[in-house]
Amino acid sequence: MFASLSERLQEVFASIGRESRLTPEAVETALREIRMALLEADVNFKVVKAFVDRVRDRAVDREVLDSLTPTQQVVAIVRDELRALLGDGPTGLSVSSQRPxxxxxxxxxxxxxxxxxxxxxxxxxxxxxxxxxxxxxxxxxxxxxxxxxxxxxxxxxxxxxxxxxxxxxxxxxxxxxxxxxxxxxxxxxxxxxxxxxxxxxxxxxxxxxxxxxxxxxxxxxxxxxxxxxxxxxxxxxxxxxxxxxxxxxxxxxxxxxxxxxxxxxxxxxxxxxxxxxxxxxxxxHPDRLVSRMLGMGDVLSLVEKAEQAVSQEDAARLEKRIRRNQLTLQDMRDQLASVSKMGPLEKLTELIPGMNQTASQLPDGAEVNPRALKQTMAIIDSMTRRERTHHQIIDGSRRRRIARGSGTTVQEVNRLLKQFMDMRKMLRAVGGVSRSRRKKGGRRRLPTGMRFPMG
Amino acid sequence: MPAETLDALEELLIEADVGVAATNRLIEAVRGRADDGDLRALVRDELLALLEARPASPSPDVSPRVVLVVGVNGTGKTTTVGRLARLLTSEGKQPVICAADTFRAAAVEQLEVWAGRVNADFIRATTGSDPAAVVFDAVSSGKAKGRxxxxxxxxxxxxTRANLMAELDKIRRVAGRVVAGAPHETLLVLDATVGQNGLPQARAFLETAGVTGIVLTKLDGTAKGGIAVAITAELGVPIRYVGVGEQIDDLLPFSAEDYVDALFEPVW
Incomplete structure (x- = not known):
C-alpha cells in the first residue's frame, strides 16, 4: 500500500539518528523517496526530475533551523517548493466587465x-x-x-x-x-x-x-x-x-x-x-493539494509548530489540558473552527500520531460533514463562557436554552455533550500512549494541528 | 548494460503510467540479460509473457450469460456496453441491454440510443429506482426469451464510496438468483488516461465486485493506459477489450502484441 511521504522520510531519518545534521547521503536517500512519492502521485516524470533537482539544491544550502530535525527540514523545503509551483494566484472565475x-x-x-x-x-x-x-x-x-x-x-x-x-x-x-x-x-x-x-x-x-x-x-x-x-x-x-x-x-x-x-x-x-x-x-486551495499529494498532514503540522511560536504555545496548553483531562468545550470549539478551514475532514485523525487505530473505534456515523460541523459550533457558541469551561453545570434548563439559541434541538445538544465526553475519554487514552512512548524514546508531543474527529 | 539505456526505458514505462513498482520489476527482470540482444526486445517479451498469461473469458453452459460493466465515473461504461452489444450482434448473438445506471441524469436515455442502434432488447429503469430491481427484470427477461x-x-x-460499492454486491446477488453463477463476467472499464489510482480502483472493484477482466478505453488519444499492465501484474486481472475510437465498431478484443507495440511507439 501507499506509504505516505512523511512516513517514508521519517523512516529514512530514523536510521540516521535524531541529532545528526543533514548529510549529502541523507539528502539523496530522502530525495529518492520524494521522487517515488511524486511519481506515485502521478506527477509527470519530467516535472519530478526538475523538482527533485531544485529540492537538492536547497537542501544542501539551507540554513539549519535549530529546533528542527532533518526530516522536517526536507519536508519544509518540499512543501515550500510545491507551494511555489502551485502558486497562490487568484482562483475562481476571472473578473470581467463582459455582460453576459x-x-x-x-x-x-x-x-x-x-x-x-x-x-x-x-x-x-x-x-x-x-x-x-x-x-x-x-x-x-x-x-x-x-x-x-x-x-x-x-x-x-x-x-x-x-x-x-x-x-x-x-x-x-x-x-x-x-x-x-x-x-x-x-x-x-x-x-x-x-x-x-x-x-x-x-x-x-x-x-x-x-x-x-x-x-x-x-x-x-x-x-x-x-x-x-x-x-x-x-x-x-x-x-x-x-x-x-x-x-x-x-x-x-x-x-x-x-x-x-x-x-x-x-x-x-x-x-x-x-x-x-x-x-x-x-x-x-493549493495547500490542501500539497498535503494531499504527499500525505504529510501530520508532518506539515509539526513544521508549522516549529515556525509559529504562538500556536506552539497553544498546542502546549492544549496538550497539557488533554493530559490532565481538562479539555473544555471552548477548546473543542477553537479546534473545530480551525478544522473547518482545513482539508478533507475524514483525514483529520491521521494528523495525530497513534490516532489511526483510535479512529476505527469511533462510533458509527462519526463521518464528518461540514453542516454538522457548523451546527456543532453554533451549539457551543450558544453557551455561556462558564458553560464552555464547566460542562458539568449544563442541566436540562440550560440545554433547552442552548438548543433555542443555536436553532437545534435538545437531543442535538445532548448528542454533542456526549460526544464531547467520549472525546475526553478517548484523548485520555491517547495521552497515555504518548506518555509511555516518551519514557522509551525521547520527547514526543502532540502536534500543533491536534484536531478532533467530529460527527 | 548501459545505465543510460535503462534510464530511457524507465522513463518510457513511467510516462506510459506503468508505475514505479511494475517498472522496477520489469527492469530488474531484464537487467542481468543485457548481452542477449536488444533491450527493448527483452522488455517486450517480458510484457507479452505477462499480458498473455491470462485466464480466458469464462464461458458457462448457462444462458443467458450475464456481463456486468463497472467502473468509476466517466471512464466510458455506457459507450462500452453499446459497443459490446454491437460485437455480439455482429457474431449473430442476441443481447439484452440493461440500464442499471439509475443515478446519472439521462444515462438511461443515452444507453437507449445505443440499444436502438444495434437493435437489442432494452430494459430500463426510472431514474432513482433500485438498480438491483432492474437487473432482476433484465436477467429474468433474457432468460424467458432465451437471449x-x-x-x-x-x-x-x-x-472509495463504501455504500455504492455495496450496491454492486447486491446487484450480483440478485443476478445470481435468476441465473446460476451470474454475473459470469464482470468488466472493469478503465480510462487509458488514468494514472496510479487505477490500481486501488481495480483492487477495490476486484474485492467487492469480483472483476474478471478489464476494458481499456480511450486508447486513441496519446495515453497508453500502462496502469493496466501493473494491474495485470499485481492482481492477475487480464485486459479483455480496448476502445480505440469514437465509432461503434471501435471496441476490439485485446491483443497483447498490438498493445505492447503501441506502448513503445513514440507519442506524436
Whole structure:
C-alpha cells in the first residue's frame, strides 16, 4: 500500500539518528523517496526530475533551523517548493466587465464537464450571479438532456434550442438569450474530445472566436496520469485556456496531475470538484493539494509548530489540558473552527500520531460533514463562557436554552455533550500512549494541528 | 548494460503510467540479460509473457450469460456496453441491454440510443429506482426469451464510496438468483488516461465486485493506459477489450502484441 511521504522520510531519518545534521547521503536517500512519492502521485516524470533537482539544491544550502530535525527540514523545503509551483494566484472565475460573461468548459471525454457546468452555475448563484447554461454537445447521445436534467434539479436556467444543431449557433443563441433576459453569465458546456482530434479542436476554436469567452476552463480528472500535460498542453496551445478544474477529487487519487499541468502548461487550477452533489465544487486551495499529494498532514503540522511560536504555545496548553483531562468545550470549539478551514475532514485523525487505530473505534456515523460541523459550533457558541469551561453545570434548563439559541434541538445538544465526553475519554487514552512512548524514546508531543474527529 | 539505456526505458514505462513498482520489476527482470540482444526486445517479451498469461473469458453452459460493466465515473461504461452489444450482434448473438445506471441524469436515455442502434432488447429503469430491481427484470427477461447475453450498465462510482460499492454486491446477488453463477463476467472499464489510482480502483472493484477482466478505453488519444499492465501484474486481472475510437465498431478484443507495440511507439 501507499506509504505516505512523511512516513517514508521519517523512516529514512530514523536510521540516521535524531541529532545528526543533514548529510549529502541523507539528502539523496530522502530525495529518492520524494521522487517515488511524486511519481506515485502521478506527477509527470519530467516535472519530478526538475523538482527533485531544485529540492537538492536547497537542501544542501539551507540554513539549519535549530529546533528542527532533518526530516522536517526536507519536508519544509518540499512543501515550500510545491507551494511555489502551485502558486497562490487568484482562483475562481476571472473578473470581467463582459455582460453576459461567457465561460467555456472543455476537456476530454468523461472528465466531468457537464456536471461541473451545473456545479459552477450553482456556485455562481451562491455568489449572487445569474447564470444560464447551454450544452453544445450534439454528439454524445442524451448529453443535452443530461445537462437539462441536472440544471433543472439545481434550479438553473437552461438555454433550450432544439432547432439549433450547429454547435456555434447553439452557443450564440444562449448568449443572445442571456443578454435579452438579463443573465450575467453564460456557461457553455462542450462535447468531450481528444486533443488530437483536429476537426473537433477546430470546432472549439470557432466557438471561442465567436463568443470571446472571459474564461476557458479545462476540466481534468484528478485521477489522470502522465498524459495530463499532453492533453492539457494541446488544449492550451490551440485555445489558450485560462484555468483548470480538477474533478473527482473525492476519490483517493493524489491529484499530482494538477502539479504537472500547472508547472508545464502554466495554467492555474481554479476549482476542484469533490463529490457528486451539486454543492461539491470549491475554489482551489493549493495547500490542501500539497498535503494531499504527499500525505504529510501530520508532518506539515509539526513544521508549522516549529515556525509559529504562538500556536506552539497553544498546542502546549492544549496538550497539557488533554493530559490532565481538562479539555473544555471552548477548546473543542477553537479546534473545530480551525478544522473547518482545513482539508478533507475524514483525514483529520491521521494528523495525530497513534490516532489511526483510535479512529476505527469511533462510533458509527462519526463521518464528518461540514453542516454538522457548523451546527456543532453554533451549539457551543450558544453557551455561556462558564458553560464552555464547566460542562458539568449544563442541566436540562440550560440545554433547552442552548438548543433555542443555536436553532437545534435538545437531543442535538445532548448528542454533542456526549460526544464531547467520549472525546475526553478517548484523548485520555491517547495521552497515555504518548506518555509511555516518551519514557522509551525521547520527547514526543502532540502536534500543533491536534484536531478532533467530529460527527 | 548501459545505465543510460535503462534510464530511457524507465522513463518510457513511467510516462506510459506503468508505475514505479511494475517498472522496477520489469527492469530488474531484464537487467542481468543485457548481452542477449536488444533491450527493448527483452522488455517486450517480458510484457507479452505477462499480458498473455491470462485466464480466458469464462464461458458457462448457462444462458443467458450475464456481463456486468463497472467502473468509476466517466471512464466510458455506457459507450462500452453499446459497443459490446454491437460485437455480439455482429457474431449473430442476441443481447439484452440493461440500464442499471439509475443515478446519472439521462444515462438511461443515452444507453437507449445505443440499444436502438444495434437493435437489442432494452430494459430500463426510472431514474432513482433500485438498480438491483432492474437487473432482476433484465436477467429474468433474457432468460424467458432465451437471449444469449445480458449486458448490465451500472452507475459510475468512486471505489472509495463504501455504500455504492455495496450496491454492486447486491446487484450480483440478485443476478445470481435468476441465473446460476451470474454475473459470469464482470468488466472493469478503465480510462487509458488514468494514472496510479487505477490500481486501488481495480483492487477495490476486484474485492467487492469480483472483476474478471478489464476494458481499456480511450486508447486513441496519446495515453497508453500502462496502469493496466501493473494491474495485470499485481492482481492477475487480464485486459479483455480496448476502445480505440469514437465509432461503434471501435471496441476490439485485446491483443497483447498490438498493445505492447503501441506502448513503445513514440507519442506524436
Amino acid at each position: 460573461q461567457v465561460v467555456l468548459l472543455l476537456g476530454l471525454q468523461g472528465a466531468g464537464k457537464t456536471t461541473t457546468t451545473v456545479k459552477l452555475a450553482h456556485w455562481l448563484k451562491q455568489q449572487g450571479r445569474h447564470p444560464i447554461v447551454v450544452s453544445t454537445d450534439v454528439r454524445r447521445p442524451a448529453a443535452i438532456e443530461q445537462l437539462s436534467v441536472l440544471a433543472s434539479d439545481a434550479g438553473v436556467r437552461v438555454h433550450e434550442s432544439s432547432a439549433d444543431t450547429a454547435v456555434v449557433a447553439r452557443a450564440e443563441g444562449a448568449v443572445t438569450t442571456g443578454r435579452e433576459m438579463g443573465f450575467d453569465v453564460v456557461l457553455v458546456d462542450t462535447a468531450g474530445r481528444l486533443h488530437i482530434d483536429d476537426d473537433l479542436m477546430a470546432e472549439l476554436e470557432a466557438i471561442k472566436s465567436s463568443l470571446a469567452p472571459s474564461d476557458l476552463l479545462y476540466v481534468a480528472d484528478a485521477m489522470t496520469g502522465q498524459d495530463a500535460i499532453k492533453s492539457a498542453g494541446e488544449f492550451n496551445r490551440r485555445l489558450d485556456i485560462s484555468g483548470v478544474v480538477l474533478s473527482k477529487m473525492d476519490g483517493d487519487a493524489r491529484g499530482g496531475a494538477a502539479l504537472s499541468v500547472v508547472s508545464v502548461v502554466g495554467v492555474p487550477v481554479t476549482f476542484i470538484g469533490d463529490g457528486e452533489r451539486i454543492e461539491d465544487l470549491q475554489p482551489f | 444469449d447475453v445480458v449486458l448490465v450498465d451500472t452507475a459510475g462510482r468512486l471505489h
